[in-house]
Amino acid sequence: MLDKTFDPKTAEPRLYARWEASGAFSPTDDPSAEPFSVVIPPPNVTGSLHIGHALNNTLQDVLIRFERMRGKAALWLPGTDHAGIATQMVVERQLAAEGNIGRRDLGREAFLERVWTWKAESGGTITRQLRRLGASCDWSRERFTLDEGLSAAVRKVFVTLHKQGLLYRDKRLVNWDPHLQTAISDLEVEQREVDGHFWRFAYPLEDGSGEIVVATTRPETMLGDTAVAVNPKDERYAHLVGKRVRLPIVGRLIPIVADDYADPEKGSGAVKITPAHDFNDFQVGKRHGLEMINILDDFGCISDAAPEAYRGFDRFVARKMVVAEFEALELLRGIDPTRHVVPHGDRSGVVVEPYLTDQWFVDAATLAKPAIAAVEDGRTVLEPAAWSKTYFEWMRNIEPWCVSRQLWWGHRIPAWYGPDGAVFVEETEAEALAAARAHYGAETALRQDEDVLDTWFSSGLWPFSTLGWPDETADLKRFYPTHTLVTGFDIIFYWVARMMMLGLHFTGEVPFRRVFFNALVRDASGKKMSKSKGNVMDPLDLIDTYGADALRFTLTAMSGQGRDIKLSTQRIEGYRNFGTKLWNAARFCQVNGCVRAEGFDPSAVKGAVNRWIVGETSRTAAAVTDAIASCGFDEAANLLYRFIWNTFCDWYVELSKPVLNGEDVDARAETRATAAWVMDVILKLLHPVMPFLTEELWDQTADLGAARAEPLLIAARWPDLSALAPDPATAAEVGLVIAAIAEGRSVRSELNVPLGARPSLLVVEADAAQSAILAAYAPVIGQMLRVSDVRVVTEAPAGSIPFVVQGATLALPVAEFIDLAAEKARLAKEVAALAATAEQTRRKLDNPDFVARAPEEVVEENRERLADAEAARERLQAALARLS
Numbered sequence: 001m002l003d004k005t006f007d008p009k010t011a012e013p014r015l016y017a018r019w020e021a022s023g024a025f026s027p028t029d030d031p032s033a034e035p036f037s038v039v040i041p042p043p044n045v046t047g048s049l050h051i052g053h054a055l056n057n058t059l060q061d062v063l064i065r066f067e068r069m070r071g072k073a074a075l076w077l078p079g080t081d082h083a084g085i086a087t088q089m090v091v092e093r094q095l096a097a098e099g100n101i102g103r104r105d106l107g108r109e110a111f112l113e114r115v116w117t118w119k120a121e122s123g124g125t126i127t128r129q130l131r132r133l134g135a136s137c138d139w140s141r142e143r144f145t146l147d148e149g150l151s152a153a154v155r156k157v158f159v160t161l162h163k164q165g166l167l168y169r170d171k172r173l174v175n176w177d178p179h180l181q182t183a184i185s186d187l188e189v190e191q192r193e194v195d196g197h198f199w200r201f202a203y204p205l206e207d208g209s210g211e212i213v214v215a216t217t218r219p220e221t222m223l224g225d226t227a228v229a230v231n232p233k234d235e236r237y238a239h240l241v242g243k244r245v246r247l248p249i250v251g252r253l254i255p256i257v258a259d260d261y262a263d264p265e266k267g268s269g270a271v272k273i274t275p276a277h278d279f280n281d282f283q284v285g286k287r288h289g290l291e292m293i294n295i296l297d298d299f300g301c302i303s304d305a306a307p308e309a310y311r312g313f314d315r316f317v318a319r320k321m322v323v324a325e326f327e328a329l330e331l332l333r334g335i336d337p338t339r340h341v342v343p344h345g346d347r348s349g350v351v352v353e354p355y356l357t358d359q360w361f362v363d364a365a366t367l368a369k370p371a372i373a374a375v376e377d378g379r380t381v382l383e384p385a386a387w388s389k390t391y392f393e394w395m396r397n398i399e400p401w402c403v404s405r406q407l408w409w410g411h412r413i414p415a416w417y418g419p420d421g422a423v424f425v426e427e428t429e430a431e432a433l434a435a436a437r438a439h440y441g442a443e444t445a446l447r448q449d450e451d452v453l454d455t456w457f458s459s460g461l462w463p464f465s466t467l468g469w470p471d472e473t474a475d476l477k478r479f480y481p482t483h484t485l486v487t488g489f490d491i492i493f494y495w496v497a498r499m500m501m502l503g504l505h506f507t508g509e510v511p512f513r514r515v516f517f518n519a520l521v522r523d524a525s526g527k528k529m530s531k532s533k534g535n536v537m538d539p540l541d542l543i544d545t546y547g548a549d550a551l552r553f554t555l556t557a558m559s560g561q562g563r564d565i566k567l568s569t570q571r572i573e574g575y576r577n578f579g580t581k582l583w584n585a586a587r588f589c590q591v592n593g594c595v596r597a598e599g600f601d602p603s604a605v606k607g608a609v610n611r612w613i614v615g616e617t618s619r620t621a622a623a624v625t626d627a628i629a630s631c632g633f634d635e636a637a638n639l640l641y642r643f644i645w646n647t648f649c650d651w652y653v654e655l656s657k658p659v660l661n662g663e664d665v666d667a668r669a670e671t672r673a674t675a676a677w678v679m680d681v682i683l684k685l686l687h688p689v690m691p692f693l694t695e696e697l698w699d700q701t702a703d704l705g706a707a708r709a710e711p712l713l714i715a716a717r718w719p720d721l722s723a724l725a726p727d728p729a730t731a732a733e734v735g736l737v738i739a740a741i742a743e744g745r746s747v748r749s750e751l752n753v754p755l756g757a758r759p760s761l762l763v764v765e766a767d768a769a770q771s772a773i774l775a776a777y778a779p780v781i782g783q784m785l786r787v788s789d790v791r792v793v794t795e796a797p798a799g800s801i802p803f804v805v806q807g808a809t810l811a812l813p814v815a816e817f818i819d820l821a822a823e824k825a826r827l828a829k830e831v832a833a834l835a836a837t838a839e840q841t842r843r844k845l846d847n848p849d850f851v852a853r854a855p856e857e858v859v860e861e862n863r864e865r866l867a868d869a870e871a872a873r874e875r876l877q878a879a880l881a882r883l884s
Contacts (some may be wrong), residue, residue: 002587002700006579008547012692016131019695024714025138027073027479036072037479038064039463039512040137041487041495042145044083045119046090049129051521051529051567052488054539055555057135059518059633060486062556065136065688066628069718075479076136077466078127079143084410084455085180085188085347091115091409108408115409129540134548134691136714141475143466145458146411153465154411154458155427157506162415162425166363167403169415169423171292173282174402176355178300178315179348182406183359185454187494190346193339200268200333201326203228203245206253212237212245213333214272217340219326220318222247223306224295225254227273229284232258234269248331249322250307257288276356294356298406315353360404360413360451364501368395371500380500380510383631387489387517394493401498403454410452417447460498463511470506482512484631489517516631519559524568526857537567545569549690550576556689557637566857578645579693582682585649586697589675592660595705596680597673603724607667609655610674612734615726616647617678621719624685640686648678651738658779676705681719732806736770737777739805744785747801747812750827750876757817758788764796766808774808787812827880834873841866 019025027035038060043053060076068074091114092103103111130137143150161167174183199219202211212228225247230237237256244253261284262271275285275292285292295306302310302318310318326332343352372395374380375388382388404413415425416432422439424446426432436444461469463485467476481503487496496515503511522528523535530536542551546569553575558565588594602614620643627636652675659671679701687694691714698713710716744761747753761781763771771792774781778790796802799815841862844850851859 001590002583002697004587006547006583006693006696008549008692009544011696012132012134012543012548015692015695015699016134019136019712019714020131020139022712022715024068024712025076025136026140027068027075027138028071030073033071033073035075035478035483036064036067037075037077037482038484038486039466039482040076040078041485041491042079042081042143042459042462043126044086045080045123045126045144046083046086047126049126049133049539051537051539053126053130054133054551055521055559055565056486056488056518057130057133058552058555059516059559059631061133061135061552061691062628062633062636062688063484063486063631065691065714066718068136068714069684069687069716071717073478075138075141075475077141077143077479078130078135078137078139079145079462079466080123080126081455081459082144082146082410084405084407084452085182085184087115087119088407088409089180089347091118094118103408111408132540132543132548134552136691141466145455145462149468150458150461150465151411152427153461153469154453155414156470157461157502158414158453158457159425159427160506161362166366168361168363169358170361170400171356171358172361172400172402173276173279173354173356174359175343176298176353176357177345177348177350178296178298178353179350180345180407181298183355183357183402183404184345184347184352185402185456185494187456187491188346189343189352191341192344194342196338196340196342198267198336198338199323199326200336201248201272202331202333203247203272204331205240206244206246211331212240212256212270213268214270215267215336216272217338218277218319219322220302220315221274221277221295222272222322223250223302223310223318224274224276224293225250225272226252226275226285226290226293227254227288228256229259229262229271229273230256230269231260231262231264234262234264236264236269248329249325255288255290257284257290259284259287277354279354282354282356292356296353296355300350300353359402360415360453361400362403362457364398364401367501367505368398368497370504371395371497374500374504374510380512381514383514383516387492387515390489391492391497395497398497401454403457404449404451405454406450407452410455411458413449413451413453415449417449418444456494456498459495460502461506463499463503464507480507480511481509483514485512485515486518486631487515488520490520492517514631519564521555521565521567522857524566524570526564526566526860527855537569542569542572546572546576547579547692549579549693552691553578553637553641553689556633557641558634560634578641579690581645581649582686582693583697585644585653586679586701588653589679590701590704592672592675594672594675594679596676596708597669598706600673600677600706602674602677602721605670605674607659607670607674608730608733609652609659610670611727611730613648613652613674613678614724615731616643617681618721618724619726620647621681621685621721625718628688637689640689644682644686648682651734652678654784655734655737655777655780657783680708681721683713684716684719687713687716733773736773736806736808737781740774740808740810741781741785743803743805744787744810744812747803748786748814751801751814751818752826753812753814753817755786757814758786759812759814759817761785761787761790762796762800762811762813763790763792764794764802764809764811766792766810770806770808824880827876831873831876831880834869834876838866838869838873841869 064074064076175189177184196217198215198217200213200215202213204211214228228245240256241258243256247254261280273281273284275281275290276294293305295303296315297303300315302313304311310321345352375382375391382391414427415423417423418436424432424435426435432446436446463482464480467480469476499511527535539551550572554572605611605614620639623639624636656671659667683694683698695713763774774790781790796811797813800811800813802809802811844862
């Protein structure tokens with residue numbers, strides 16, 4: 001006999017170990033099986049499981065378990081990313097905490113040895129946590145972006161792109177983190193709104209005839225100004241275009257240029273141009289051939305390119321010095337407070353500088369063209385489809401991709417420099433030395449580039465490098481292109497687009513057929529989770545409290561396309577109760593002898609309730625199959641919830657009790673076998689979403705009745721019940737009984753009819769067939785609706801509440817059990833209150849100012865409040881109408 005409750009804490013680790021030991025996570029060797037592959041978005045090796053990981057990996061696991069059960073060669077390939085900056089910071093903090101010297105004093109080789117030691121000891125944390133979630137990855141194929149095979153792939157791609165002219169070294173602006181002293185990607189830049197100032201400076205005209213006023217939030221950058229720009233349509237400055245101003249403090253003469261970048265409506269209409277320290281100014285500088293003067297060093301201090309008095313000072317100290325100097329020169333024309341967005345490094349927390357430096361770049365614009373075409377022609381489908389627009393906009397306006405980082409932990413750039421600066425880009429040092437020998441005509445010492453590659457470069461190869469490319473491995477032939485990628489929309493540019501570009505360029509095929517972008521998980525009120533707000537929900541804590549299945553079902557059920565998830569513990573608790581409901585239904589089946597029958601044929605059942613549940617099971621199986629196959633994860637979960645909780649546990653169990661307790665031996669045997677069959681189908685359908693609970697029930701009921709073909713549910717075949725189409729006549733028959741009970745319950749609830757009251761159920765108007773059905777089911781109707789009997793009458797007595805189901809008019813005479821006048825008054829009062837709430841909320845939402853200014857989650861909360869109030873009002877108005 002099943003225990004009274006399911007204990008996730010003891011069952012989950014036991015079941016997971018059994019799955020893993022069985023080899024169930026590896027794809028079948030059957031050559032006829034259709035391949036279905038998914039690569040995991042590799043989490044950082046430094047990371048631990050957060051709620052976004054929980055959502056993303058739950059959806060992947062639902063999909064892979066589903067396709068595995070459908071008989072496909074299903075591969076979910078796991079791995080981790082070396083996370084260059086994050087990992088290097090972790091180890092540097094460890095060194096500092098131990099009182100050791102810094103990495104530069106330690107030396108590159110010794111530091112990297114220390115990082116590898118840390119990785120061996122602590123780098124598997126997140127993969128262990130994924131196991132707790134139930135992720136059925138093929139751990140035998142686990143990869144790491146710095147493992148030997150992936151490193152070889154990275155070198156080959158870098159060298160090939162360079163030889164094709166698609167990867168080059170150039171001096172351009174990058175996001176520079178002065179604390180980490182490296183270029184960082186846009187994804188690693190956090191835009192923070194801060195209080196600041198606009199300083200207005202006067203630049204005197206060269207001929208002494210006047211001045212031109214510019215405004216800036218970064219006064220120190222004026223030391224690197226090489227022009228002033230005005231709009232060509234701005235008549236105020238038309239006569240000054242082509243003239244020069246003398247840059248105060250520096251003394252340099254710089255031109256006044258006409259450029260559309262200058263906005264006549266903003267400030268004075270004149271803009272200082274510092275091409276080496278502003279991304280927009282850089283483009284203006286390129287258009288006008290301006291000199292690019294870098295006035296900062298790697299640490300964010302003033303460089304030797306600035307006047308001597310400023311050299312070596314921190315940029316923010318220099319800012320104050322510049323403002324003071326302008327004031328002393330009587331060229332400060334005003335200071336205006338402002339609140340503006342300033343970029344910060346998400347790891348270091350310091351202000352990031354646009355910085356002119358030598359870096360390696362990929363010609364992304366060329367690589368983007370085939371990737372754009374692949375989405376346009378449907379070879380790769382993005383879902384929800386709205387993300388295609390975002391993808392196209394970014395890809396069609398893509399900038400060169402900076403792929404070098406000034407770090408030690410990562411793929412070192414395979415470029416070697418000769419004594420005269422000649423560069424030799426090869427996959428190995430031996431090949432570089434050979435190239436140098438051919439170039440110089442003699443053996444020549446070379447120096448390897450100190451930089452490493454951006455982690456997005458190696459992860460951009462993930463779908464094919466993890467399968468063995470550049471070697472023609474069996475896995476590459478079988479599983480590439482992969483089928484579905486499940487990932488967050490926030491890395492559509494940084495990862496998805498780059499995998500598309502590099503996958504197409506190096507394999508000739510798209511890396512995946514479909515990309516599903518999952519939503520963002522927010523807190524219960526719709527706010528973004530953050531440690532500073534104290535509203536972060538730790539998935540491991542939730543698993544400890546509610547079990548992995550409850551968390552998985554919650555995330556799946558709420559993962560609707562195009563909307564964020566408002567996660568609350570109440571929701572998770574509710575879905576844990578759902579699991580308990582199923583567990584109790586299994587116990588009911590055991591207590592009532594519902595076991596698998598040898599040779600049971602669901603298409604041959606005779607009892608109406610059994611025919612009905614077989615049809616409903618078939619319909620649900622087909623709908624769930626279609627939903628998961630199309631990434632309608634929330635639809636699948638909600639279909640399962642309604643079928644298991646309502647159709648099976650509530651209606652079928654209750655409707656079958658009279659038969660199970662009756663004297664008809666054949667009917668009882670059929671009902672037992674039917675219930676056991678439906679329970680097995682339920683366990684299969686629910687397994688991808690709630691794998692632990694279903695596997696435990698499968699195991700605990702294995703020895704009941706006829707033997708199953710599959711000892712493990714994870715390896716069971718997905719149910720194909722297409723031959724068991726629902727019978728319309730049976731559906732109508734049982735549907736009438738269910739509708740009568742459900743609507744009757746609503747009437748009792750709305751009118752506060754006491755639970756102990758046992759009125760009759762009156763059949764006022766119904767055809768002969770409907771009357772016969774209701775009479776036949778009178779015992780179960782009496783029990784479930786709490787009525788004394790079911791009677792056919794020609795007219796309902798006064799004080800009866802009529803309701804209509806499937807065209808039949810039924811009634812409950814309740815006047816003797818309630819105060820009709822008091823109930824009318826109560827309902828009228830509640831309807832009025834709900835109307836007032838709805839009107840108040842509607843006025844808010846009709847106010848454009850409120851919708852524009854209120855946080856998105858507040859607006860959404862009001863929309864939900866309005867919908868709930870209107871639905872409740874309509875329901876109570878209908879009840880009031882019945883009383884009238």
